[in-house]
Amino acid sequence: xxxxxxPRGETIGGRDGANLSRGCRGVALTLGEGAxxxxxxxxxxxxxxxxxxxxxxxxxxxGLPDDFIRYGAxxxxxxxxxxAPSTSAMSTWWPSSPYWDIGIYIGGSSRACAQxxxxxxxxxxxxxxxxxxxxxxxxxxxxxxxxxxxxSRISSNPTTAASQGVSEADGAITAAYNLGFTGRNIYFYDxxxxxxxxxxxCSTTTARTAAKAFVNAWVDRIQNFYGHQAGMxxxxxxxxxxxxxxxxxxxxxxxxxxxxxxxxVWGLSCVPDTNWVAAxxxxxxYRGGHNETWGGVTIxxxxxxxxxxxxxxxxxxxxxxxxxxx
Amino acid sequence: xxxxYWLSVWLLVVMVACGQPVSRTPQTAxxxxxxxxxxxxxxLDLQLLSPTTGWVATEAGVHLTTDTGxxxxxxxxxxxxxKQLRSGHFLDTQRGWLVYETSHTVEGTEFxxxxxxDSGESWAPTKIAASADLTSPITIQFSDAAAGWLxxxxxxxxxxxxxxxxxxxxxxxSWTARSLPASGDLRPTNSTVAWMxxxxxxxxxxxxRDRGNSWKPSAVSPPIEFRSSQPVxxxxxxxxxxxxxxxxxxxxxxxGLSFYATSDSGARWRHSVTIESDSQNALGGHLIPDVVDxxxxxxxxxxxxxxxxxxxxxxxxxxxxxNGLPRGIERLHYASATVAWVYxxxxxxxxxxxxxxxxxxxRRTTDAGQTxxxxxxx
Numbered sequence: 001x002x003x004x005x006x007p008r009g010e011t012i013g014g015r016d017g018a019n020l021s022r023g024c025r026g027v028a029l030t031l032g033e034g035a036x037x038x039x040x041x042x043x044x045x046x047x048x049x050x051x052x053x054x055x056x057x058x059x060x061x062x063g064l065p066d067d068f069i070r071y072g073a074x075x076x077x078x079x080x081x082x083x084a085p086s087t088s089a090m091s092t093w094w095p096s097s098p099y100w101d102i103g104i105y106i107g108g109s110s111r112a113c114a115q116x117x118x119x120x121x122x123x124x125x126x127x128x129x130x131x132x133x134x135x136x137x138x139x140x141x142x143x144x145x146x147x148x149x150x151x152s153r154i155s156s157n158p159t160t161a162a163s164q165g166v167s168e169a170d171g172a173i174t175a176a177y178n179l180g181f182t183g184r185n186i187y188f189y190d191x192x193x194x195x196x197x198x199x200x201x202c203s204t205t206t207a208r209t210a211a212k213a214f215v216n217a218w219v220d221r222i223q224n225f226y227g228h229q230a231g232m233x234x235x236x237x238x239x240x241x242x243x244x245x246x247x248x249x250x251x252x253x254x255x256x257x258x259x260x261x262x263x264x265v266w267g268l269s270c271v272p273d274t275n276w277v278a279a280x281x282x283x284x285x286y287r288g289g290h291n292e293t294w295g296g297v298t299i300x301x302x303x304x305x306x307x308x309x310x311x312x313x314x315x316x317x318x319x320x321x322x323x324x325x326x
Numbered sequence: 327x328x329x330x331y332w333l334s335v336w337l338l339v340v341m342v343a344c345g346q347p348v349s350r351t352p353q354t355a356x357x358x359x360x361x362x363x364x365x366x367x368x369x370l371d372l373q374l375l376s377p378t379t380g381w382v383a384t385e386a387g388v389h390l391t392t393d394t395g396x397x398x399x400x401x402x403x404x405x406x407x408x409k410q411l412r413s414g415h416f417l418d419t420q421r422g423w424l425v426y427e428t429s430h431t432v433e434g435t436e437f438x439x440x441x442x443x444d445s446g447e448s449w450a451p452t453k454i455a456a457s458a459d460l461t462s463p464i465t466i467q468f469s470d471a472a473a474g475w476l477x478x479x480x481x482x483x484x485x486x487x488x489x490x491x492x493x494x495x496x497x498x499x500s501w502t503a504r505s506l507p508a509s510g511d512l513r514p515t516n517s518t519v520a521w522m523x524x525x526x527x528x529x530x531x532x533x534x535r536d537r538g539n540s541w542k543p544s545a546v547s548p549p550i551e552f553r554s555s556q557p558v559x560x561x562x563x564x565x566x567x568x569x570x571x572x573x574x575x576x577x578x579x580x581x582g583l584s585f586y587a588t589s590d591s592g593a594r595w596r597h598s599v600t601i602e603s604d605s606q607n608a609l610g611g612h613l614i615p616d617v618v619d620x621x622x623x624x625x626x627x628x629x630x631x632x633x634x635x636x637x638x639x640x641x642x643x644x645x646x647x648x649n650g651l652p653r654g655i656e657r658l659h660y661a662s663a664t665v666a667w668v669y670x671x672x673x674x675x676x677x678x679x680x681x682x683x684x685x686x687x688x689r690r691t692t693d694a695g696q697t698x699x700x701x702x703x704x
Contacts, residue, residue, distance in 0.1 A: 076679070082484045082526035083556075098675055098682035105485055112485050112526045114556055141485050190483050193459065197480075197488060235481060237432040238459055259461045259481055269432050288461050289484055289526075291612075292684075293654030293672045296629045298612050300527075302484045 076100040077263070078310070079292075079301040080137065080285070083113035087125045089297050094132045096295030101135035101310050102126070103302075107175035108142035108168070108190070109152040120180040127312065135310045137255065137283070138181060139233065140172035141190035143214070146207040149197030156206050158213035165217030173226055185311040186229035188255055189218050193238025208240050212247050219249040229309050231255055233285075237270035245275040253308040255283035262286055263305035283308045364700040366688035369669050370411045372657060377665035379419050382688065382703055383411050389703050390446065392419060395690065398703050401446025412437075412464040417471065420445050423498050425466045425476060428453070435460040439476065441498040454492055454501045465512060473517030474498050475538065479509035487526045491538045504538035513561035515570070519591070523559035531559045531572075533592055546586050546595045551602075552576035563617040567591060571598075571623065573615035583613040583625050585640055599640025601625050603632075616660045624695065628655045630670070633695040637663060650698035652687035664694045667701065 080103025085093075093099065104118060105111050126134040143164055144150035155161045172187045191211070194200060200207050215232060222230035231253040234241050239257075244250055254276050258268050265282040266273050276282050287303040367384040374380040381390040387402035388411070402408060406426055416422035421443050429436035434457040440449040460478040468474045474494035482488055489506030495517070506512075510524025522532040522541065532541040548557060555576035564570035572586040572595055582602040586595035603613055614626045625634040630651040635644045654672035661667075667690050675682040689698040 080484050095678065096675065097673065098679050100679065103484075110485065112487070113529075116556070139483075139485075141483070190485060192482050192486060193480075195458070196482055196486070233483060235459065238481070257481065257483065285483070288479065288481060290462070291654075291656060293628070293670075294674070296653050296672075298628050298654060300484075 076306055078102060078135070078137065078283075078304040078306055079299075080104070080139070080304060081299060081301050083115055084118040084122060085299050086117050087122055089299060090122075090126050090134060091130065091132055092295040092297045093299070094134065096297075097292075098294075101137065101304075101306065103137035103139050103188070103304065105139045105141055105190075106179060107171060108140045110141045110144060110150065110190075112141075118179065120178075123180045135312060136181075137188050137231075137304075137310055138172070138176050138185055139188045139190050140168060140175070142168045142171065144192055145194035145200070145239075146210040147200040147202035148194055148207070149199075150192070154210055154214045156202050156210045158210050161210040161214040162217040165214040166221045168214075169218050169221035169226070169230075172222070173228070181311060183312065184228050186231050186253060186309045187222055188231040188233045188253075189215070191215070191232060191234045191239050193235040194240065195238065196235075208243055211240065212243050215244050215251070216247040216249050219247075219251050223249065223252065229253065231283075231309065233257065233283075236268045240270075242271045242275065245271075253281050253283065255285065255304070255308070257285040259288045260286060263303070265305055265307045280308050364702060366669075366686040366700070367703075368671075368684075368686050369657075369688060371414050372659070372667065372669060372688075373414065373416055374659040374661045374665075374667045375416060375419060377661045377692075380659075380661070380667065381414070381416060381422075382701070383408075383414055383424070384703070385409050386703075388414065388424065388446070390419065395701050395703075399446075401442070403440040403442075403446075403449040403451070406438075406440070412462060413466045415467045417468060421468075421471060422446070423466055423468060423474065424449075425464060427460075427464065430460075432459075434458060435478070437464075437476070437478075437492075439466065439474075439494075439498050439501070450499075452499055452501065456490060456492075456503070458490055460490055463509065467512065467514055468498075469514035469516050469520075472497050473514065473537075474501070475512060475514050475520055476501065477506060477509070477512040477522075485526060487524055489522070489524060493538050495537075505541065506538070507532045507541040507543075511559070511561040513563065515564040515591075516567055519567075521561045521592070523561045527556060528558050528560075529556060531561075544592060544595075546572065546574060547597070548574070548576065549582075549584055549597065549600050552582060552584070552600075555582075558612075560615055562588070562592065564592075565620050569620055571617045571620060573617070573623075573625075575613050575615075577612075581613065583615055585615070585623055585636075587620070587639070599636060599643060601634045601643060603627060614655050614658050616658045616666070618660045618663060622660075622663050624658070624660050624666070626651065626655055626658050626668070626695070629653050630655065635694060646695050648691075648695050648698060650689060651695065652689060652698075654687075664692055666691050666695060668698065 077099050078101035079099050084104050143152050143154045146154045146156040219230040222228050229252045232251040233255040236256040236258045256268050263286050265284040284305045291298050291300050370383040372382040378394045379392045385408050387400045389398040390401050391398050410426040412427050414424040424440045426438045428438045437454040439452045442449050459481045461481045464478045466476045476492040478490045480488035487508040489509035491504040491506040492501040493504045494501045508524025510528050512522045514520040519535050531544045533544050534541045558575035560573040562570045562572035568591045570588050575583045584600040585598045587598050588595050612628045616624045621639040622637045630653040633646040652670035654670045657669040659667045670687040671684050673684045688701045690701050691698050
């Protein structure tokens with residue numbers, strides 16, 4: 001399974017700049033040249049006053065760097081946190097820590113932490129100010145496994161589950177856009193282990209069938225409708241991640257959680273190395289919540305190793321990838 | 327005339343700008359690099375039992391001192407993989423428990439709890455089999471010789487916080503699975519009551535009054551200046567069944583930490599004092615508290631720049647500028663008003679994003695935190 005480029009589709013958020021020259025030629029045929037010039041200049045003045053600059057229309061904070069336009073492959077270390085750290089913490093960690101990328105929860109019905117820092121300005125500062133160039137895993141955490149103990153759940157009915165997958169995808173796209181991620185992104189859906197909050201109230205088969213329908217719809221919507229890349233996060237075993245390999249629309253990248261303290265993306269339980277084999281299809285969350293201090297700043301993080309897609313396009317892939325060969 | 331007019335306007339603007347009052351925002355204490363010294367081993371767990379006694383667990387084993395660290399005695403249970411140690415708790419130098427994560431497969435997790443009543447001369451094991459995928463943090467505590475509380479974390483993403491409790495009523499010989507509302511900082515008051523500060527950002531406080539069978543949320547009213555801040559709870563320290571001290575950190579904008587006291591077993595918490603910090607130290611107001619008794623409390627800035635101390639229940643607070651307090655504080659234990667241990671870990675990279683290592687520090691103070699020196703386990 002190698003998916004290196006997404007299928008083309010509608011690009012959400014693409015907006016052309018205002019074309020102020022339309023219609024001027026037709027007007028000149030009926031009015032004098034001086035009047036046309038005055039009307040034109042007056043129109044320019046009005047447009048300049050009421051319309052935001054073209055470069056900021058897709059980016060609420062005055063525009064992101066040119067490379068912030070699409071996801072790309074990466075092979076470095078990253079981390080994820082429940083709530084986005086402050087801009088100052090991110091600025092300190094960029095030169096001081098071994099991490100290149102951060103996973104951020106952009107929304108979803110199961111999102112637990114308040115996000116006082118997660119704003120378009122934060123995203124801009126984290127990738128494009130003073131040489132700070134964090135990459136991101138955009139994470140959407142919505143409905144969880146059918147019949148599980150989570151309060152927000154996927155339906156056990158596959159048809160309903162599929163429609164829920166579509167809705168979740170729409171929500172993720174909108175949330176990312178509102179944060180200024182207007183290019184082509186990769187979106188990870190956080191689907192936890194089915195029994196993380198106790199035993200299922202239906203059969204495991206029922207739950208897995210519905211979950212597959214949900215994931216299939218999520219991926220289909222993200223990739224085939226919006227033209228982005230869809231990823232899935234989950235426990236390598238408890239989320240039945242290997243089920244995703246056989247659905248009609250498998251996720252392009254999987255982010256597998258197995259807290260074995262070994263960064264390697266291969267050799268993970270329950271997902272054979274024969275699935276998601278291309279060089280940029282896997283991320284591995286290998287250590288759970290703990291504090292780390294770099295540059296004198298402490299953040300509680302989970303550790304990740306990347307051999308997959310992130311947003312924006314990845315950093316230069318080192319001949320000695322920082323996390324893969326450790 | 328026009329030139330003089332505009333020159334006057336310019337001068338006026340400059341005078342007004344230069345005459346603005348100086349901001350009263352306190353200067354951010356710049357973190358000072360940790361002075362280089364002996365690199366400690368990675369500490370798996372530790373406990374300071376008294377000013378002169380304590381134990382430290384590393385991958386080299388569990389070591390006990392009874393003479394302020396002048397000498398150490400290894401007390402590790404035999405035939406154990408020392409890397410598997412996750413937590414320990416001693417009631418005194420004789421009676422203690424250690425929990426090892428002895429197996430972890432897709433089917434579940436197995437713990438082995440070792441107990442001793444003779445300072446580690448002999449150990450008795452008990453296995454606990456859990457069908458869940460459990461991970462750190464894992465902590466074990468005994469409120470007395472019989473009642474044990476073993477808390478573990480269900481593996482999830484950073485967005486979730488799910489815990490699993492095992493309770494023992496017979497000194498660790500047998501364990502029963504109980505519920506936990508979250509993963510985090512658990513501290514029992516007695517055999518029946520325990521408190522849990524948990525959640526993805528440890529933003530919630532819970533109490534159980536029935537040996538962990540059920541949990542209820544508990545809340546405190548934050549100081550006015552932190553009404554819009556995210557709280558970070560530390561499980562309260564109870565001096566007896568009714569009197570306890572609770573520390574709550576606040577983050578988001580202004581950082582700080584407040585102490586609350588209760589005299590009715592935690593039914594109500596009364597605000598005592600708030601220590602404000604301007605450290606924008608990421609999430610959770612990472613100021614680190616420690617409670618010695620009902621009047622003596624300490625707070626450390628995790629970047630090692632300051633310690634605050636009160637010995638009168640918050641009526642007055644003294645700020646200490648420590649010498650040798652490391653950055654990246656993970657554990658802070660005061661055994662008295664003057665003696666404490668600290669364990670810290672700080673990472674650094676020799677090149678941009680490359681050759682990154684973590685340095686560990688294990689240090690002690692005998693002057694309330696003014697000066698810190700290395701603890702060397704020999």
